[in-house]
Amino acid sequence: MNLIFKALADPTRRRVLELLRQGPLTAGELSDHFPFSKPTMSAHFNVLREADLVDTQKVGKTVVYRLKLSVLEDALLGFAGALGMRAPKRTHAKPATETETNPWPQDR
């Protein structure tokens, strides 16, 4: 349960889960929504995978992520989103630095 709370505490990871609610996405498609580097996003994906909130499948050279939330975890995600901060949405004008948008950089 600790892993789940740790995963849901970060707004970027919550935003990843919200994006996956629309359906499975590749790592590249997910990363396109964030101004972070690939290693940073990979670390976020690893936290989500360790918490068993996402499932991965290798298709050729790409990794496809799919949502793996139980109803309780889905409700926790909703509560965390409602009570916590919303993850930054990608702005094409000027990418923000990681420290500006990620309030918990030590999680990476």
Next chain:
Amino acid sequence: MAARPLITALIVAGVLLGAAVLIRTAQHSGVIDADLAGRAMQALIGLMVAFYGNFIPKNLGRARGIESERRLQPVLRASGWSFTLAGLAYAAISLFAPHDTAPVASMLVIAGAIAVTLAFVVRCFAARNAGNSSAE
């Protein structure tokens, strides 16, 4: 639960049987009356439905292809949520509703969950057929 579904199912069955024995023992010793014993057993069944409904979106297998998964995901989420909420409602109705309405109301709640799931399944198939016909 995903790694050990059989063990989890056996544990749930054990808990249900243990609870049934406890309730029957409490009834025979006069701690609770027959009405409350029956209600408690129905509530346990409702909680079991909620427990399994909770894991529906997490445990079912992969569809073939990303597009199929995109169509399937809302079905799994809707069925998980509807069965979890229906199970909790079933338990609450079994415990607190008047004796004459509780059986009908609890069955209606479960039927509602099944109807919601079927509606999403039909929508999923319709989306698939629409995709197939547009591809042709």
